[in-house]
Amino acid sequence: MALIEMEKATFAYDDQPVFKDIDLQVDEGDIFCLFGPNGCGKSTLIHCLLGIARLNSGTVRLCGKDINKMKREEIARVLAYIPQLHEKPFPFKVIDVVLMGRASHKGFFSTPKASDLAVAEEALAKVGLLKYKDRPYTQISGGETQLVLVARALAQKTPVLVMDEPTSHLDFRNELKFLETIAQLAEETRITVIMATHFPNHAFYFETGNSKTKIALMNNQRFTVQGSPSEVLNEANMLQTFNIKSAVVNFPWESGHVKQIVPLKTL
Amino acid sequence: MKKKILYLFLILGPLLVVLGSLFIGRYPLTFADVFQVLGYKLGFSNIAVPEAVHVNVAWDIRLPRAILGALVGASLAASGASLQGLFRNPLVNSGILGVSSGAGFGASLAIILFDNRTFYVYLFAFVFGILAVALAYTIGLHYKTTPTIMLVLGGVIVSSIFSSLISLLKYIADPYEELPSIVFWLMGSLATARFKDILISAIPMIAGMAGLAAMRWRINILSMGDDEAQALGVNVLFAKGLAIFFSTLATTGAVCVSGVIGWVGLVIPHIGRMLVGNDNIVLIPTSISLGACYLVLVDNLARTLTGAEIPLGILTSLIGAPFFIYLLKRTKAGGW
Numbered sequence: 172m173a174l175i176e177m178e179k180a181t182f183a184y185d186d187q188p189v190f191k192d193i194d195l196q197v198d199e200g201d202i203f204c205l206f207g208p209n210g211c212g213k214s215t216l217i218h219c220l221l222g223i224a225r226l227n228s229g230t231v232r233l234c235g236k237d238i239n240k241m242k243r244e245e246i247a248r249v250l251a252y253i254p255q256l257h258e259k260p261f262p263f264k265v266i267d268v269v270l271m272g273r274a275s276h277k278g279f280f281s282t283p284k285a286s287d288l289a290v291a292e293e294a295l296a297k298v299g300l301l302k303y304k305d306r307p308y309t310q311i312s313g314g315e316t317q318l319v320l321v322a323r324a325l326a327q328k329t330p331v332l333v334m335d336e337p338t339s340h341l342d343f344r345n346e347l348k349f350l351e352t353i354a355q356l357a358e359e360t361r362i363t364v365i366m367a368t369h370f371p372n373h374a375f376y377f378e379t380g381n382s383k384t385k386i387a388l389m390n391n392q393r394f395t396v397q398g399s400p401s402e403v404l405n406e407a408n409m410l411q412t413f414n415i416k417s418a419v420v421n422f423p424w425e426s427g428h429v430k431q432i433v434p435l436k437t438l
Numbered sequence: 439m440k441k442k443i444l445y446l447f448l449i450l451g452p453l454l455v456v457l458g459s460l461f462i463g464r465y466p467l468t469f470a471d472v473f474q475v476l477g478y479k480l481g482f483s484n485i486a487v488p489e490a491v492h493v494n495v496a497w498d499i500r501l502p503r504a505i506l507g508a509l510v511g512a513s514l515a516a517s518g519a520s521l522q523g524l525f526r527n528p529l530v531n532s533g534i535l536g537v538s539s540g541a542g543f544g545a546s547l548a549i550i551l552f553d554n555r556t557f558y559v560y561l562f563a564f565v566f567g568i569l570a571v572a573l574a575y576t577i578g579l580h581y582k583t584t585p586t587i588m589l590v591l592g593g594v595i596v597s598s599i600f601s602s603l604i605s606l607l608k609y610i611a612d613p614y615e616e617l618p619s620i621v622f623w624l625m626g627s628l629a630t631a632r633f634k635d636i637l638i639s640a641i642p643m644i645a646g647m648a649g650l651a652a653m654r655w656r657i658n659i660l661s662m663g664d665d666e667a668q669a670l671g672v673n674v675l676f677a678k679g680l681a682i683f684f685s686t687l688a689t690t691g692a693v694c695v696s697g698v699i700g701w702v703g704l705v706i707p708h709i710g711r712m713l714v715g716n717d718n719i720v721l722i723p724t725s726i727s728l729g730a731c732y733l734v735l736v737d738n739l740a741r742t743l744t745g746a747e748i749p750l751g752i753l754t755s756l757i758g759a760p761f762f763i764y765l766l767k768r769t770k771a772g773g774w
Contacts, residue, residue, distance in 0.1 A: 223665050223668050223669065243671050243674075244673075246671070247669060247670055247671025248671070250669070252669035254665065258663065261526075261661060261711075262716055263658070271658060272670065274659050281655065283655065283719075323670075
């Protein structure tokens with residue numbers, strides 16, 4: 172049984188179709204990348220997976236269960252979400268933000284207990300930010316904020332992390348740091364990752380370290396190709412999807428080799 | 439440990455302020471007088487019967503007024519802090535969903551229809567306060583969600599409708615009896631407070647505050663925004679609705695006995711944020727305690743500052759607004 176399944180998923184805003192008849196399957200330990208042009212519906216698809224938006228037709232099953240029959244806290248015990256951009260309405264302490272990940276494990280009128288604090292601190296330690304636990308999270312950088320949100324998701328203790336373009340506001344180093352953290356988590360904890368991204372090289376990055384990396388190319392309201400990054404990310408597919416000329420390059424690094432796709436020219 | 443000391447202060451503060459206000463006023467009472475009255479009324483048998491006028495001043499007038507002030511201040515501050523979290527905006531106050539205008543309209547209507555009979559004024563203020571919020575909420579309800587912006591607009595619309603209706607009532611009211619009553623009610627005051635007033639209005643106020651205090655951690659999570667709160671496992675529609683329900687109970691309970699008292703729901707949570715931070719787990723109890731102290735203190739000023747009593751709502755605004763400017767300057771508009 173697949174951890175997450177989508178079948179004939181169709182979604183439209185009023186009469187504006189976003190995607191049609193999408194089938195998707197994610198198994199335990201997969202790193203599943205969603206890749207496609209702006210406005211192709213990646214975020215909407217992710218919202219449908221999380222149950223924040225509802226499909227017009229088709230089904231989403233989490234651990235075999237129909238999402239429409241699950242309560243919010245049940246969904247939140249399977250999927251943890253890391254948003255693209257997080258607005259900070261109040262200068263909460265870092266640890267308070269991470270503690271919020273415990274909500275789905277607690278009763279409505281409860282407050283977090285010492286055991287929750289321990290889980291939150293452990294999660295914060297995993298992303299290497301335990302030292303900031305008592306800082307207001309308005310005073311940490313964008314890269315650190317994104318890692319705090321990863322820690323919050325880890326405190327949720329779910330088998331799956333769902334991320335929507337998590338690095339789009341990060342600088343060069345923080346982007347790499349973020350990818351390293353996720354790759355390490357995936358390796359250590361066998362956590363499953365679903366990630367929408369604008370950067371095909373993220374998929375190559377994960378593929379180098381994890382053989383279970385998959386990528387789906389989303390365009391014109393459907394998945395045009397699915398497979399491993401090496402299968403999907405090639406010059407022909409980039410030409411078809413983005414109408415650009417590109418080149419896949421291989422270069423040796425450390426004991427193995429690294430693959431990247433380089434955009435060259437718009438057509 | 440640190441938390442325990444904080445909570446001790448939060449409980450002791452309002453008790454001391456309420457006790458202290460028994461000594462304050464035109465009629466001088468000594469320490470011994472007050473404790474004689476308290477001891478006697480609380481049923482200690484070995485205490486001599488106090489003078490009737492002492493009982494009257496301390497027990498029948500000052501004490502209920504102070505207790506009611508504490509409850510009103512606490513309710514307004516608690517709902518202010520909660521709604522700020524809910525609306526993800528620290529500049530929101532307890533009246534954002536139209537409670538005050540709704541209650542004001544209800545009270546004015548009762549003053550005209552029932553010759554200013556206290557019971558009806560309470561009842562109408564309460565019912566219309568709730569009704570106003572229910573209306574604003576219905577306007578804000580949008581495809582099974584309640585986006586913040588829609589709720590705010592709902593509140594603006596409802597407030598404006600009820601404000602016009604209040605003006606209409608003022609216009610048609612009898613200018614010698616009813617109009618002054620309406621105007622005084624809208625200014626806010628605790629001057630008529632007696633124990634029986636507390637008995638009626640304490641129920642919604644305490645129920646509302648207890649509900650908000652119980653769900654205070656959920657308010658943290660709601661402040662992350664609808665999408666994130668849902669992904670964290672919170673049923674946002676239900677949790678928001680419940681928070682609005684509790685804060686409306688608290689605010690309406692307060693407004694219907696005290697009239698319109700501004701700024702408490704805005705300034706007190708801000709002071710709380712400066713003192714203990716933004717975590718609602720601590721902030722909401724702190725706001726309750728500070729709100730209670732603040733309103734009792736301001737009410738003591740209201741009744742002693744000048745020969746005639748100053749309406750409380752005027753003083754809370756006169757003190758609250760400049761103080762708020764100071765807070766904003768000190769905290770660089772929102773950094774706390």
